[in-house]
Amino acid sequence: MDLTQTSSAAPFHLDLRVLRFRSDxxxxxxxxxxxxxxxxxxxxxxxxxxxxxxxxxxxxxxxxxxxxxxxxxxxxxxxxxxxxxxxxxxxPDWVEPWVQLAEVLLTRGKPARAVQVIERGLAVDARDARLLQSQSRATLELRAHAYCEAPDEGEDPAMLATQLLAGERADLAFEVTRTALLSELDDVDLLVAHAKASRAMGDLDEAISALRTASYEAADWTEIWELLAEAHEAAGENERARDAAAKGLLVDPASEALRALHERMETLVTL
The missing domain is CATH 1.25.40.10 (Tetratricopeptide repeat domain)
Incomplete structure (x- = not known):
């Protein structure tokens, strides 16, 4: 079978249907x-x-x-x-409009309204996986907004930011960690989460600054050195990336990721 011929036939047939529809x-x-x-x-x-x-x-x-x-x-x-x-x-008894409406509300940054829509949709189909996923996302975003407005001691901002990052909401994760760091400047978990959020937002300088501070507080945490080396590499700072990888290897000589990064930077620096 000629696959090229088959694939081009479908759009041509669709073109004909569109033309016919426009006329009738x-x-x-x-x-x-x-x-x-x-x-x-x-x-x-x-x-x-x-x-x-x-x-x-x-x-x-x-x-x-x-x-x-x-x-x-x-x-x-x-x-x-x-x-x-x-x-x-x-x-209203068709779940699909509720699913799509909830999604667009979340995309527009309206989680409170989305929750109301999700509840209506779940009343139609309580098992709809998309609505349940949107419900989790909306609840998480509402927690983030609430924390930024009034930090709650019962909320772990580093964990909250990590969950937001997993949900591809780096912007909210950044706001949560930035708010929390105003009162918890030396919290290593928070600094690492802030660095990850900053990196995801494209702010390498902020990420590097947070990771450097974290390295002073927890010099034996391998992940910090790996993240710092990667951030320096992304910023085109090959010597600093090599040095960060070297410090990480002192902590964990068996780290293949750090060793590969160090060798790559060493090669670039010595060219």
């Missing part, structure tokens, strides 16, 4: 056609098609959902939120 919307199912456009990455066409059809039938929940998905993928989150809201109101 009754010749195809608009939501399904828009979903196929989405699967091909043709987002603007999907938006155009769904907008046109919604002018004729603004209450079609399936079409509203597809319209919202296309808008969300284009980064038009506010308009996507409106489409998902309308879809959920039109068909």
């Amino acid at each position: 919307p009754k010749r195809d199912e608009p939501a399904m056609l828009a979903q196929e456009l989405l699967s091909q990455g043709r987002l603007e066409e999907a938006v155009e098609l769904t907008e046109r059809t919604l002018e004729l039938d603004p209450t079609d929940a399936d079409l509203l959902l597809t319209h919202g998905c296309a808008l969300a993928r284009l980064g038009q989150l506010e308009t996507a939120q409106l489409a998902f809201t309308r879809a959920a109101k039109r068909d």
